Amino acid sequence: MRFVDEFRDADKAHALAAKITALCEPGRQYKFMEVCGGHTHTIYKHGLEDYLPESITLVHGPGCPVCVIPMGRVDDAIHLASQPDVIMTSFGDMMRVPGGDGSFFDAKARGTDIRMVYSPLDSLKIAKNNPDKRVVFMAIGFETTAPSTAMTLLRAQAAGLTNFSIFANHVTIIPAIKAILDSPDLRLDGFIGPGHVSTVIGCRPYEFIARDYGKPVVVAGFEPLDILQSIYMLMIQMSEGRSEIENQYSRVVPWDGNMVALKVINETMELRPYFEWRGLGFISHSALSVREKYASFDAELLFDVPGVRVADPKACQCGEVLKGVLKPWECKVFGTACTPETPIGTCMVSPEGACAAYYNYGRMNRNRVMETEVSRA
Amino acid sequence: MTAGQADQDTAPGNTSTQETPAADTSEAKEATGAGGWIADALREHEEHERSEQAIISPAGQPGGGHSHDRGRVERRQLPMADREQQVLDRIDRARRRRPRVREERITMSHGAGGKATHTLIEAVFLDAFRNPLLEPLEDAARLHINGSRVALTTDSYVVSPLFFPGGDIGDLAINGTVNDLSMAGAVPLYLSAGFILEEGFPVADLSRITESMRAAADAAGVQVVTGDTKVVERGKADGCYINTAGVGIIERDVSLGVANAQPGDAIIVSGMIGDHGVTIMLARGELDIEADLESDTAALNGLVAGLLDAVPGVRALRDATRGGVATILNEIAKSADVGVLVNEDDIPVRDVVRGASELLGIDPMYVACEGRMVVVVDGSQADSAIAALRAHPLGEQSAIIGHVTDGPAGIVQLKTAFGGTRIVDLLVGDPLPRIC
Numbered sequence: 001m002r003f004v005d006e007f008r009d010a011d012k013a014h015a016l017a018a019k020i021t022a023l024c025e026p027g028r029q030y031k032f033m034e035v036c037g038g039h040t041h042t043i044y045k046h047g048l049e050d051y052l053p054e055s056i057t058l059v060h061g062p063g064c065p066v067c068v069i070p071m072g073r074v075d076d077a078i079h080l081a082s083q084p085d086v087i088m089t090s091f092g093d094m095m096r097v098p099g100g101d102g103s104f105f106d107a108k109a110r111g112t113d114i115r116m117v118y119s120p121l122d123s124l125k126i127a128k129n130n131p132d133k134r135v136v137f138m139a140i141g142f143e144t145t146a147p148s149t150a151m152t153l154l155r156a157q158a159a160g161l162t163n164f165s166i167f168a169n170h171v172t173i174i175p176a177i178k179a180i181l182d183s184p185d186l187r188l189d190g191f192i193g194p195g196h197v198s199t200v201i202g203c204r205p206y207e208f209i210a211r212d213y214g215k216p217v218v219v220a221g222f223e224p225l226d227i228l229q230s231i232y233m234l235m236i237q238m239s240e241g242r243s244e245i246e247n248q249y250s251r252v253v254p255w256d257g258n259m260v261a262l263k264v265i266n267e268t269m270e271l272r273p274y275f276e277w278r279g280l281g282f283i284s285h286s287a288l289s290v291r292e293k294y295a296s297f298d299a300e301l302l303f304d305v306p307g308v309r310v311a312d313p314k315a316c317q318c319g320e321v322l323k324g325v326l327k328p329w330e331c332k333v334f335g336t337a338c339t340p341e342t343p344i345g346t347c348m349v350s351p352e353g354a355c356a357a358y359y360n361y362g363r364m365n366r367n368r369v370m371e372t373e374v375s376r377a
Numbered sequence: 378m379t380a381g382q383a384d385q386d387t388a389p390g391n392t393s394t395q396e397t398p399a400a401d402t403s404e405a406k407e408a409t410g411a412g413g414w415i416a417d418a419l420r421e422h423e424e425h426e427r428s429e430q431a432i433i434s435p436a437g438q439p440g441g442g443h444s445h446d447r448g449r450v451e452r453r454q455l456p457m458a459d460r461e462q463q464v465l466d467r468i469d470r471a472r473r474r475r476p477r478v479r480e481e482r483i484t485m486s487h488g489a490g491g492k493a494t495h496t497l498i499e500a501v502f503l504d505a506f507r508n509p510l511l512e513p514l515e516d517a518a519r520l521h522i523n524g525s526r527v528a529l530t531t532d533s534y535v536v537s538p539l540f541f542p543g544g545d546i547g548d549l550a551i552n553g554t555v556n557d558l559s560m561a562g563a564v565p566l567y568l569s570a571g572f573i574l575e576e577g578f579p580v581a582d583l584s585r586i587t588e589s590m591r592a593a594a595d596a597a598g599v600q601v602v603t604g605d606t607k608v609v610e611r612g613k614a615d616g617c618y619i620n621t622a623g624v625g626i627i628e629r630d631v632s633l634g635v636a637n638a639q640p641g642d643a644i645i646v647s648g649m650i651g652d653h654g655v656t657i658m659l660a661r662g663e664l665d666i667e668a669d670l671e672s673d674t675a676a677l678n679g680l681v682a683g684l685l686d687a688v689p690g691v692r693a694l695r696d697a698t699r700g701g702v703a704t705i706l707n708e709i710a711k712s713a714d715v716g717v718l719v720n721e722d723d724i725p726v727r728d729v730v731r732g733a734s735e736l737l738g739i740d741p742m743y744v745a746c747e748g749r750m751v752v753v754v755d756g757s758q759a760d761s762a763i764a765a766l767r768a769h770p771l772g773e774q775s776a777i778i779g780h781v782t783d784g785p786a787g788i789v790q791l792k793t794a795f796g797g798t799r800i801v802d803l804l805v806g807d808p809l810p811r812i813c
Binding site for chain 1: 415418419421422425426460461464465467468471479480481482483484485486492493496663664738793794795796797798799800802805
């Protein structure tokens with residue numbers, strides 16, 4: 001398959017892995033965080049850790065949009081969906097995210113009208129086709145998906161729709177990275193920067209990480225070779241004592257970002273004073289709400305949103321996993337009380353969540369893998 | 378300055394990034410989950426944790442680990458790899474516990490063929506109807522009636538859309554049931570057909586469906602000999618649902634079942650995987666992707682007969698419908714208590730299926746087929762099995778995809794095309810329901 005197989009070439013991977021290993025100083029441990037959940041998924045799906053020397057540890061960061069949605073926010077959304085004549089729409093990833101009182105799937109089974117869409121524009125179609133219903137789109141995601149929500153708002157306005165609104169839960173990546181850098185219990189050597197987010201915001205917003213915190217960042221693509229190459233680029237920086245922002249994903253990510261996308265976000269949305277992130281707590285200026293100019297499309301103004309706050313179950317250690325303090329399997333309830341079929345914490349819900357990725361794909365340490373191969377031979 | 382860039386130039390010390398509105402914190406209630414399942418799961422976890430303290434506390438420290446806290450301290454002192462191993466063992470035990478349905482109501486996941494489906498079947502249906510004939514949970518039950526061995530199976534079809542490239546709900550309903558009988562090593566003979574029709578359904582569509590059922594039955598050499606019709610009010614069904622049941626006779630001296638799998642056995646798929654599932658997803662028209670692809674729906678009884686005639690060492694056959702090949706591999710690993718190791722490179726998948734799956738973020742290993750089967754065969758007879766399968770038009774692209782191992786029992790591992798290794802577990806949720 002063209003444009004994909006080129007980035008999954010095992011020979012090239014072996015060559016890169018050898019170069020990475022050669023750069024490791026004996027006795028030194030390296031800890032890199034891949035911020036984005038898409039990277040976490042690639043790492044486990046392709047068994048990337050098998051290529052890395054033991055001295056390099058990958059820490060799975062908070063860049064999974066559904067993983068950081070607090071449970072209370074899901075309850076709020078279900079409350080909205082339960083109002084008369086409401087059709088709630090959202091992405092498939094959102095359907096299984098647990099709230100304090102069950103997920104969208106559970107609410108759907110109780111009779112609320114919740115529909116999965118592939119694009120917010122599909123929600124617009126539903127609104128046009130159901131003029132006697134009130135259609136709400138639960139918007140989630142980082143700067144990656146915010147432009148499509150913004151465009152949908154603009155189109156809804158142009159079409160003069162009065163039965164469509166947005167329940168905005170868009171979050172921004174930079175404050176979350178900053179919160180992690182300021183977290184006292186964490187020592188990272190560098191970051192594999194998010195690829196999709198960077199197609200929108202570009203590479204400049206990361207400059208403070210190198211300047212103020214002295215950590216290198218390499219913005220990376222999503223194929224396994226992309227990630228190996230970005231680790232190699234991080235190792236070169238480390239070995240040369242540099243900390244800079246580099247762009248491995250230059251085939252997609254422009255250094256200055258996508259101005260058109262940023263403009264439509266800015267036109268329709270503004271930063272909230274603060275927003276709760278699951279596991280990370282309240283982070284100031286870390287999320288977007290609909291601008292007043294578009295108030296007639298803001299579900300938070302059109303409906304009475306209860307503002308439910310739900311504390312995580314005490315046994316849940318999603319916060320530590322999101323910050324990379326704990327490996328997924330080090331959580332007390334990992335794999336026993338908390339599994340992909342009954343996720344107590346959100347890291348277990350989405351295939352991009354660190355825990356679900358580890359449970360589904362990685363749940364096998366290297367020794368066991370080697371034993372299997374020996375027994376087969 | 379745009380919203381996305383707003384924070385780029387703020388010095389780290391100048392903003393407090395983690396301010397918590399103090400008054401709110403105390404008001405937050407702790408999550409219980411619908412029906413309190415979170416609390417239940419945690420209580421269950423605590424009980425098992427306590428009972429496992431003796432196992433978890435390391436050997437060579439007699440008397441240690443009886444108190445909860447001491448056990449934890451000792452665990453911390455172990456090297457990382459050992460601790461990880463202990464957690465993995467604990468998960469393994471948790472996975473083998475009796476399944477329980479935690480949801481209060483049926484959700485779409487219960488019909489997706491993954492973990493929720495398995496849990497529902499084992500915790501509700503098997504629990505209610507438990508008997509030795511049902512317990513193997515094979516595609517068809519094997520009965521002894523007056524000295525004859527008979528296979529019996531039933532299946533319901535709710536596919537949407539009703540008509541799709543390469544087939545429709547009618548031939549699907551015939552082929553699916555014929556295949557379930559064939560997988561038991563039976564010669565399919567007679568089928569029943571039950572129709573649930575929605576008020577307003579076009580008679581012309583129904584005729585088109587029955588015509589394709591007749592053609593499929595002729596091709597498979599079976600007859601529809603009894604039936605039933607129900608009509609429900611508009612909105613109470615989605616056009617047309619079909620149930621078929623079938624009986625066949627097992628004349629060969631075979632006892633096929635995934636529990637028979639042994640280390641060293643070869644695992645074969647009979648052709649390109651995922652065609653049906655991807656065809657249906659594209660046919661729904663929600664994705665605006667166009668591709669030249671047809672469902673693989675076909676009756677496999679001819680292919681099976683050729684294989685069983687030529688190869689005595691066939692241990693199990695399964696048609697890879699809902700849940701795809703990955704689900705079958707997990708059933709092999711779990712039922713036979715063996716490991717399974719497959720090579721991603723050896724799994725036959727069309728480029729168009731791989732491409733569409735890549736775009737949709739799904740794995741072809743989990744995508745349904747309606748005319749492909751997984752064969753477990755004695756390793757020494759793998760080549761003759763491939764030869765027998767390839768001699769039939771439906772098996773031309775058969776391939777050995779992996780082996781049964783004595784590696785970690787109950788676990789399916791995939792050697793990725795990229796050269797890494799990963800687990801292939803049962804699928805948890807399926808956001809694209811009703812594909813067969």
